[in-house]
Amino acid sequence: MTLCRYWRLDRHPEGNTRFERFLSLHEEACAPLAPGEVRIAVEWLSMDAGTRMWMSPRTDGYQPPLPLGSRMVGLVLGRVIESLDPAYPPGVRVRGFGQWADVATVVPALAGLEVVDETVADPRQHFGALGMNAWTALVGVREVAAVRPGEWLAVSAAAGATGSLACQIGRNLGARVVGIAGGAEKCRFLLDELGVDMAIDYRAEDVSARLSQVPGGVHAFFDNVGGPILDAVLGNMAHYGRVAICGMIAGYDSDVAMPGPAKFDQVLMRRLRIEGFFIPDFLERGAEFLPQLRTWLDEGRLAVRFDETQGLENVPAAYERMLTGRNIGKVIVRL
Amino acid sequence: MTLCRYWRLDRHPEGNTRFERFLSLHEEACAPLAPGEVRIAVEWLSMDAGTRMWMSPRTDGYQPPLPLGSRMVGLVLGRVIESLDPAYPPGVRVRGFGQWADVATVVPALAGLEVVDETVADPRQHFGALGMNAWTALVGVREVAAVRPGEWLAVSAAAGATGSLACQIGRNLGARVVGIAGGAEKCRFLLDELGVDMAIDYRAEDVSARLSQVPGGVHAFFDNVGGPILDAVLGNMAHYGRVAICGMIAGYDSDVAMPGPAKFDQVLMRRLRIEGFFIPDFLERGAEFLPQLRTWLDEGRLAVRFDETQGLENVPAAYERMLTGRNIGKVIVRL
Known part of the structure; x- marks a missing residue:
């Protein structure tokens, strides 16, 4: 038994x-x-x-x-x-x-x-690097946020499991990456281990002010958080920017819906696309994602x-x- | 002179x-x-x-x-x-x-x-029927909200210039159409002259309660208004629904940004896509849109x-x- x-x-x-x-x-x-x-x-x-x-x-x-x-x-x-x-x-x-x-x-x-x-x-x-967080990061960065080489990708919860993979996948795809995380240790991790171009400590810094330094604005945003971080990024997007909504950690601890972003009207003003996705919808495509992820893992370009x-x-x-x-x-x- | x-x-x-x-x-x-x-x-x-x-x-x-x-x-x-x-x-x-x-x-x-x-x-x-409102309606309904035959399309400000064209374009593309407008006279216009399947008077009716009667939810939403109407629709979207943000009339009379939709988290929960568009971006495609619009006009299927x-x-x-x-x-x- x-x-x-x-x-x-x-x-x-x-x-x-x-x-x-x-x-x-x-x-x-x-x-x-x-x-x-x-x-x-x-x-x-x-x-x-x-x-x-x-x-x-x-x-x-x-x-x-x-x-x-x-x-x-x-x-x-x-x-x-x-x-x-x-x-x-x-x-x-x-x-x-x-x-x-x-x-x-x-x-x-x-x-x-x-x-x-x-x-x-x-x-x-x-x-x-071969798990659901990695599939999520790949789908979100490459397909939903549709980042292109040379563009700026922002990632929230960037030191977390999915975010740290999203940063690296963005970098591997030729984007420049802004990681947003809480605390100096995480920001050091982003800069030293993940090789992001800019790290923002949302606990100590004005996220919007830092993002306003991104030349030309943020083209693609991989968001795990929602709330004030999403607001800060929406106010600093480039025209025709894409936002992949992967999670809303900021609202998970509540039994009521989190209010929408205060800067929502930028969707119209800058012609943004905001799209939610849910990785179990992509489970059957795992076999398609795995070879790319495995290659990056074996090359040492997808550290976890x-x-x-x-x-x-x-x-x-x-x-x-x-x-x-x-x-x-x-x-x-x-x- | x-x-x-x-x-x-x-x-x-x-x-x-x-x-x-x-x-x-x-x-x-x-x-x-x-x-x-x-x-x-x-x-x-x-x-x-x-x-x-x-x-x-x-x-x-x-x-x-x-x-x-x-x-x-x-x-x-x-x-x-x-x-x-x-x-x-x-x-x-x-x-x-x-x-x-x-x-x-x-x-x-x-x-x-x-x-x-x-x-x-x-x-x-x-x-x-051949003007910018019509291009806007065509781009919004067919390309951004990407409505497909048999789906349900909701349109806000449905008795206005763009909305009334969006309703008819949706119908002409084979969708079923819910028009949302203020007042009984407008709703009669929607039903009698535009041939929508459902008309909702947002001044007299609970928009969310009426939309909850749409079988399977709203697949595509052409929004001109924002604010509470957008909220009501977001709460009644089908999974993988698309929202084309054409305007935010509800916020135009203010010098500050309108708050985001309270139901924003449905973007994640139902994997929605929300996309803003601005018709001057499509000006050079007018020649491509005109033949379709002219055909519908000549056939009496695009009344203004x-x-x-x-x-x-x-x-x-x-x-x-x-x-x-x-x-x-x-x-x-x-x-």
Whole structure:
């Protein structure tokens, strides 16, 4: 009999701290697999801001709220230990949407389950340069914000998992990059490790004033944050600029919608395009993105710093670290 | 010696009423033409909401504010009476950006000056089904909002010049159309004369509640208004919906930016695309748009109701009619 330890969502969180008030750790025997199901011994969990929305009671979000009492949902990387789907035999390493648990049980099609490439030296890169954050960054920078060589790309939450990849992808595509992050340490990381052209510390600097120094304005903006950062960038866009809305971290801790940008009228005045995207919509295109990402990874042009926490019991703390921006790079939990 | 009567911008307007406080009527002798200039005896003036922005001191608008003391700028239709550009000989009827004047003097390239097709029975159609409002509607509906047959298109300010054309173009392209306008008379016009599928009177009805009845949500929105109407539509968009921002009438009477839509986060949640456009950017494509518009006009599928005022001295009153939405259809002034 396999035992499973997991985090259960007991109440809708308030704010982005002290998730132990809303989640509880449980252990119980795994139910027998239903037809088509696959069971995974989880090696790493990925901490993603997008999942914060699922904890909210809001019904106008990405998808219906996770019912209270459910196992908390998140991306997992691990090895199949039991399977009723021959495409995922025991022993293969897989990645997909599972649970915050040491043993995850999934329906492959619903989980977006994929067998990962074992030739990658550090398997954590399946949550890094080859993972969903990287797909998100590639789709957002190259397809939605449609950045072109020589243009200026701005990236918010630039020291985070997705933002740090977006900065590098912009640079790899020939753009000049402005990274916006909170704190001097993150800005040093942006300049020294990611090679951005300009780093703005939104905690210490006037973002709009700094952006006004971008010659010709910002052509493309990869936004993870929304709120005042989006406002500051909208006021400094070039005509015909494109904004890829990847996330709205600034609003995730609230059960009500965040107000729209005060500079929204610049959409008309400067003929901007603002487009929201959601990476699960692009899951089936992962195979198309992977070769480019793998090439950059192998060439050393797509570096990922991992912020790794040990142990299932520390998931809420790791999640809070990520949501409150105390991390640099990709927050994962090793089980 | 040719005399010219014109309206001069004396002060930046406050609000959208009583423009006589900010404009004054003058008469003086025309200066001799400078090289390349063309002089036009104006037959009709077009009243356009977009020019309201030029009267404002705001520097983050479409273009720099019109300097106080200038002749007020607007679209004119008339006959060339004197010309230093052989492409526009005396006697031809032309349309372009001139002045609120009985005699307009223009530089053709700056004015977007065009010789119009004299085979059109009613020359006013060069401000109607073949004019800039029609190009705007065609670009907005077909290219920016990218409406497809069978989809639902919503149009705000639907009984106005551009909106009424957008409704018909949507219908002609096979979409189902929701027109949003203020007042029962306008809604009757939408249903009876434009053939929309649903008309919403935003003064008397809950726009969001009515839009929630659109099966599957609104796929494409042609917005002239911004503000609460945009909010109501954003909350009722289908996933992957497109919003073409053509105007923000709700904000034109203010010297400060209008706040962004409260439902802005739906851009992310429903993966919407919001795009501003500005029809002067498309001037050079007019020749491409005209054949389609002319065909629809000749087939009786692009009707324009004209709201015609007589006399240069009544321009401020006609302008106010248009800006405050007391018109149905295209507001013009016959000189």
